Amino acid sequence: MKVLDAGFVELLDTFGDDLTVVNAARVSFHKEVAEMNVKDEKLIKYLAKHNHVTPFFHPQARFRLKMPIFVAREWFRHQIGFARNEVSRRYVDEQPESYLPDVCRARDTNVKQGSKATGVLENDVAVGLIRDSNASAQETYERLLGMGVAPEVARTVLPQGMYTEFIETGSLAAYARLCGLRLDPSAQAEIRAYADAVRTLLLEKFPVSWGALSAEEAPSGPQGKPIERTVSEEELLAKSASANAC
């Protein structure tokens, strides 16, 4: 799935499905089901709503992502539940690619917001300045390599908008947390675009679980919603176990 001008999010692999969540929860009662039914869907919604997160640690997804370094810096702050391996500019000296925004968003007077949705008046000039700066950095990088400077040193001059690529594996719960935080309007537009691509791909693979997690915000979500308890997980599991017992 294409993101920004030259980035992408590619779903490489998944482990498990909605049933994986159900069976992780049902193991408490030494039960396992082979097919989802309406009770299982209710159980998933209950688990998500009441912040019983561990069953959502079992399904996993692996992505290949290409994003500007300044976005990756934010993305990599989400650590718990993820494994990542990234292309290294110590060893790779392929021509760097840099993000060129179409719109240079204007600064917002609300400092926490970062930028307005609209560009500056001289948008074309601003985009041109970024393009020139990227080209100049790239030219210097190539000159340094030409002088025999090691790639790990020459990369000093490369811009924050340069694309990097990495492989990432994470649990469904970890992605729900990341997307809960990074789809929020207060997050930077560029990272929101990546979180949206991840959300779209995970919703296809884990429709019930992802729907339940995102409807209730990420577990221990950014808003720190109080957890409302009506019936215990044990009660729900017990009801469902007796209904499924032969």
Ligand SMILES: Cc1cc2nc3c(=O)[nH]c(=O)nc-3n(C[C@H](O)[C@H](O)[C@H](O)COP(=O)(O)OP(=O)(O)OC[C@H]3O[C@@H](n4cnc5c(N)ncnc54)[C@H](O)[C@@H]3O)c2cc1C
């Ligand atoms: C809109 C926005 C703006 C931000 N602005 C800034 C900023 O200006 N500066 C900045 O530095 N960061 C900033 N961040 C990053 C933010 O502080 C977090 O580092 C980031 O959101 C990752 O959070 P996480 O809960 O997914 O972290 P993870 O490290 O993946 O942790 C997941 C969860 O595990 C638990 N956990 C992890 N480590 C510990 C620990 N040591 N002790 C106890 N529990 C732990 C917590 O419950 C935590 O929420 C911003 C994030 C957002 C979304």
